[in-house]
Amino acid sequence: MRRKILVVLLVALVAICSLPGVAAEKKLTVISGWSGPEMDAFMPVLSAFEKETGIKVDYQIYRAEDLAVLLPAQFDAKTAPGDVIFMWAWFVDKHAEDGHVLDMTGYLNEADFIPGALDPVKSGDKLYGGVFTGKVKPGFWYRKSFFKKHGLSEPKTFLEFMELCGKIQKISGIKAAIASGNGVGWPLSDIAEHFIASYAGPDVTHALIDKKISWQDPVVASVFKDRLVPLLEAGYFSEPVEWTMAQDLWWGGDYGLFFMGSWITGMVDDPDDLGVFSLPECKGIVFAPDYAFVPAYTKYPEEARQLLAFLSTKGQEVQVTTGGHIATYTKVPLSAYPGVDRGVAALLDGVVALPDLDDTIGGEWQPAFWDQLKLLWVSPDRVDEVLETLQRKAK
Amino acid sequence: MGQTRGRIFFFLPALVLLAVFVVYPVANTVWLSFQTPDGEFAFFRNYADVLSEPEIVDLRGFKRGFPYGALIHNIIWIVIHLPLTVMLGLILAVILRDVKGGVLIKSIVFLGMVTPMVVGGIILRFLFDGSVGILPSFLALFGVKQRTLTAHPDTALFALIAGSLWLWTPFSMVLYSAGLETIPDYVYEAAVIDGASPLRIFFLITVPLLRPVTGVVVTMTFLWVLKIFDIVFVATMGGPGGASNVLALQMYMYAFREFNPNAAAVVATFLMIVALVVSIPTFRALRGDN
Structure with a gap:
């Protein structure tokens, strides 16, 4: 009798643990290639999301070059290593065509971003990714x-x-x-x-x-x-x-x-000692935003979209305060930037902002x-x- | 009859695993190499296309220097690495056999072998770096201009080959050390009584009796060099300008950069055929020796 009770209790325990929300806390995984000081500067953004939504976020480092090898095989197996993945825009675009990327249309308002910022992850009317801050290569x-x-x-x-x-x-x-x-x-x-x-x-x-x-x-x-x-x-x-x-x-x-790139301002001991100049007669400066997407195989599609939308909007404001980043989200106030980055932004005056050539061709x-x-x-x-x-x- | 059934019973799981994880992927790769990206049968067109690319064979290299193409680089690698690995491994094994503290020295040499190749590649990158590398600094003592050896097309491949010797020679040393233990002492004692010099003993007794081991070392080293990828990927990524590119890296580029599995399958099939052509006769010869 005692053994039967024990079995019943065990079965009940397993059943309870299997219920959504009980078995495991919802945890999203963000993947990008930032490590060291770049990662340290990014972590406050994820903390801000956790604080706002209560959803836990795990961060993993994968270089884009490694993701280019890993992701196609994972996509073929209908799986993905993360819920929000920072990757080259051309890669997102290519794999969106094959149905491996979740549609973000309606989650971001294009008018809130600098013109053309979302174009690399757009296909027709559909939006397949989000845009984060950009780095200027002045x-x-x-x-x-x-x-x-x-x-x-x-x-x-x-x-x-x-x-x-x-x-x-x-x-x-x-x-x-x-x-x-x-x-x-x-x-x-x-x-x-x-x-x-x-x-x-x-x-x-x-x-x-x-x-x-x-x-x-x-x-x-x-x-x-x-x-x-x-x-x-x-x-x-x-x-x-x-x-x-x-x-x-x-x-x-x-x-x-x-x-x-401008991220150097967040990587040196004394940013105030930094000076920068463009080549004389410079007519264009590369302004390269980072792009991220939600793979179609995420366990939590809504939460992952929510995170990507946060990264693309409010998250940018948190990120620019750490230095080295320029927002693509136009609602980020100038006061959020450290002084040295305002100087970098000034270099963009009068020149054309260009996409990163090799990242765009891919x-x-x-x-x-x-x-x-x-x-x-x-x-x-x-x-x-x-x-x-x-x-x-x-x- | 019962014994046969029993054998089949125990043999079957291995056979199934081999069929699923070896035979099928190999057959599928070979089939893929004869197909166009649209799945049509292409006969040998993929082979002609791939083998005529400068990334595989670049005859202009014979006029201007590196790169010569991945295939030629693999051949250069084998020609330099193979004899040196065999010789160094044998010499180290013989010298360290009766030396006091030989086991400790062998363990230190063996560290190269147990180092993961990716880590080895990173170490090589710094070892040959013009600013912080040990080798360029050492060469500078002799008046050689200090420069990053992996950054220049004329030295990149040779630097990697030198690095691969450090990583692979322990393998041949260990095999030869084990082989030396199998030669009975009385053979050497008889040779000494007959008045043979140490050099004659080495060439007329040690080397011939280690022939089976040499066969294994040669075959394994050949196969290792043929498929070399990790240290190149990490240390130079095949550069600069393809000067240290190798077939396995090119296969990776086709598969994961061009997303062209057909071209990658051509290189894979080519590597497999070369590996079979070399290893099967060697192992047959070794069986004959036994």
Whole structure:
């Protein structure tokens, strides 16, 4: 008899535990590639969501390059590793076509965002993702104290830029005028994009994205051959160095300039010592928002949509306060930004905001671009071969 | 009859697992390599397309230097890595056999083998880094310009091959060490009594008696190099400009960057055929030896 009672109790316990809301607390998983200081800056956003909704959120780090491998196989198995996933817009767009992405139409009001911000994750009238804050890639960062100590000033022409590099190169203890960040390759692509936007113009950037102009076109080739290659040949750019290490070395005085996105303001010890300038004659600056989506295989579709909507709206205000981010949500007040970021935002005045070229094209071309730039950086004499490969891959 | 049934009973689960997890995926991959993305039969068109891509074979490399294409890079890797692994493993095993503290030294050497290849790749990246790497700093002592060896097309592949030697030589050392234990002491004693020098003993006794082990080391090393992926992916991603690209990495690029499973299947099938062509005769020869 006692055994029967025990069995009944056990069955009842299992049944109760199986009830929704009792078996396991609802917990959403957010995935992005941010780690270290970038992750630390993002966590308050998730905490704000938890506080507002009472829904727990778990955070996992996956680089976009790894997600590109992992997600297609998971989608085929009708599963997903997270409920809200930050990923390249082209990837979201591609997999939305195959039904692996939940529709976000109606959860976000396009009018509340800067024009075009949601376009990369739109297909017809349907919205398949949300947009988070963006990072501006404004140009070359320097330490104000370093410039002051060595009597350096921001250049107004390309010739002055060359001269500035020459002066920095001659300073004792300097390894190279400009630190070249490396990772999988994106820091070099950011530099190349800035040169294209500055000396070929925003229209050419758009034409390259749309594959309406060849990489071997004289206009594009001239940017590489007449602007970038002379700097590389003069040794003003360092060899590609892992970008976080490059940042430390630059901050420590091994290099004078460092090309990086606006998130750097949240990664250095003293943001007030930061100065930045765009290439002289710059006509366009990359403004690259981060995109996220809800996979169709989430266990909690409504809660996940709610989280993505929060990230795209109120979450942005929390994020910009930590520094290094520019909101795409227009309702974020200017007062929310730290002072240094208001300066970055000022650089956008009078220039065209451009999408990130390699992130927008994506696919096989993207790693080819990174890889060819790594080759160009150490063998600038092979510029023709680099452009030929980029064009072949673009076809 | 009962014994046969019993054998079948125990054999069947393994057979089913092999069929599901090995035979079917292999057959499906081969079939995929003959299909277009639309599922039509393409005969050898995929093979012609893939093998004629500069990412696989780039004959311009013979004029201007790296890259030569993933296939040539794999061949270079095998040509350099295979004999060095065999020789270094054998020499280390022989030298450390009777040395005081040999076990400890072997354990230290073996650390390379137990290091996960991905971690090994990251270590290589820093080992060869121009700013913080040990090797460029060491070479600088001899007047060699300090630079990141994995960042330059003329040194990237060789740097990775050197790194792979560190990671793989312990494997051959351990096999040779085990092989040496199987050679009876009296064979050496007889040779010493006959007045053979240590060098003659090494070449006329040790090396021939270790032939089966050499066969295993050669085959396993060949297969390992043929499918090498992780350290390249982590250390250089095949760059710069494809200068350290290898077949397995190219297969990954086809599959997960181009989302072209057919091209990836061509490379996979090609690798499988080469692996079979090399390993089957070697194992047959070893069986004959036994």
